[in-house]
Amino acid sequence: MAPKQRTSRVTRNPELIRGVRKHSRSQMYHKRGLWAIKAKNGGKFPHHEKKAAVAEAVAEKVSKFYPADDVKKPLSNTRKHKPTKLRASITPGTVLIILTGRFKGKRVVFLMQLSSGLLLVTGPFKINGVPVRRVNQAYVIATSTKVDISEVNADKFDDKYFAKQVEKKKKKGESEFFEAEKEDKSSLPVEKKDDQKAVDAALLKALEGVPDLKAYLGARFSLKSGMKPHELVF
Amino acid sequence: MPFKRYVEIGRVALVNYGKEYGQLVVIVDVIDQNRALVDAPDMVRSQMNFKRLSLTDIKIDIKRVPKKKTLIAAMEAADVKGKWEKSSWGRKLIVQRRRASLNDFDRFKLMLAKIKKAGVVRQELAKLKKETAA
Numbered sequence: 369m370a371p372k373q374r375t376s377r378v379t380r381n382p383e384l385i386r387g388v389r390k391h392s393r394s395q396m397y398h399k400r401g402l403w404a405i406k407a408k409n410g411g412k413f414p415h416h417e418k419k420a421a422v423a424e425a426v427a428e429k430v431s432k433f434y435p436a437d438d439v440k441k442p443l444s445n446t447r448k449h450k451p452t453k454l455r456a457s458i459t460p461g462t463v464l465i466i467l468t469g470r471f472k473g474k475r476v477v478f479l480m481q482l483s484s485g486l487l488l489v490t491g492p493f494k495i496n497g498v499p500v501r502r503v504n505q506a507y508v509i510a511t512s513t514k515v516d517i518s519e520v521n522a523d524k525f526d527d528k529y530f531a532k533q534v535e536k537k538k539k540k541g542e543s544e545f546f547e548a549e550k551e552d553k554s555s556l557p558v559e560k561k562d563d564q565k566a567v568d569a570a571l572l573k574a575l576e577g578v579p580d581l582k583a584y585l586g587a588r589f590s591l592k593s594g595m596k597p598h599e600l601v602f
Numbered sequence: 603m604p605f606k607r608y609v610e611i612g613r614v615a616l617v618n619y620g621k622e623y624g625q626l627v628v629i630v631d632v633i634d635q636n637r638a639l640v641d642a643p644d645m646v647r648s649q650m651n652f653k654r655l656s657l658t659d660i661k662i663d664i665k666r667v668p669k670k671k672t673l674i675a676a677m678e679a680a681d682v683k684g685k686w687e688k689s690s691w692g693r694k695l696i697v698q699r700r701r702a703s704l705n706d707f708d709r710f711k712l713m714l715a716k717i718k719k720a721g722v723v724r725q726e727l728a729k730l731k732k733e734t735a736a
Contacts, residue, residue: 601704
């Protein structure tokens with residue numbers, strides 16, 4: 369489609385010298401046609417109706433109580449944080465090497481980034497004992513090995529899923545003290561185990577396709593003699 | 603011990619320092635005691651100190667400061683690339699480059715292959731030992 373023909377805008381009131389324009393105020397009133405607008409609107413300029421003034425709250429009763437010190441109210445802050453920028457080398461299906469924590473050295477499959485910025489990751493559990501877990505991008509090396517993750521559905525995991533279970537505290541008497549300690553360790557609820565199995569089932573099928581990949585994920589990464597991390601290609 | 607590789611026009615050298623590290627270049631002219639004019643098919647002709655060059659066995663037949671086209675033709679005729687890649691020096695460099703570019707997964711597969719090979723070798727050795735012992 370041909371673009372609309374636009375003649376370059378000519379100013380109605382050109383500048384003769386800096387500070388001096390050609391037409392006076394009343395001449396410009398006429399040129400701009402403000403008289404016609406007024407006539408169209410019945411002798412007045414058209415204008416928006418003013419919004420109803422916010423009704424002043426009924427005068428508050430003067431309080432007898434004043435706080436001892438003037439407490440400063442903090443300024444309101446409506447900034448919302450964005451999730452951490454994901455490194456370009458980390459895409460869904462990338463094999464990551466975890467560097468810290470009890471799973472250090474484990475090679476693990478990346479599923480997705482959660483809204484908090486943490487990475488959702490799974491072993492798979494059967495292969496290396498890493499459950500569906502959150503991991504910080506900073507403590508991870510991204511390898512260039514990718515796994516096909518199109519069949520895996522990780523939608524039911526979000527940050528709330530991983531929140532700690534709050535238990536009601538019960539007051540214990542001295543006699544019950546020793547017994548109660550045994551009950552404290554609760555096993556994983558069955559649903560979480562099933563979620564793990566569901567995610568891993570699809571993932572394991574994808575891993576079958578590549579030879580040695582399962583053994584690779586089962587082995588831990590370690591630096592051997594002669595390996596220079598700054599020269600290694602991951 | 604006489605020298606075998608001379609600095610001469612047409613000598614192919616390997617750059618061992620600087621931006622063109624690892625590239626093969628041809629000495630096209632000698633500037634003075636320390637520097638040579640050097641040229642390669644994918645490089646702007648420039649000067650280089652001899653200290654940055656390692657001479658190779660390969661020499662091509664060119665006149666002093668040939669045109670780029672002549673140089674490329676002479677390199678094709680002498681098959682510099684082929685000779686280099688067949689030479690033991692050239693093969694070593696290719697292997698080094700391959701090893702450096704290995705992925706973490708590749709290194710793992712390499713480890714498995716080494717273990718497998720060592721296992722097979724050890725089995726054969728055990729067989730031979732049994733035979734000589736018997």
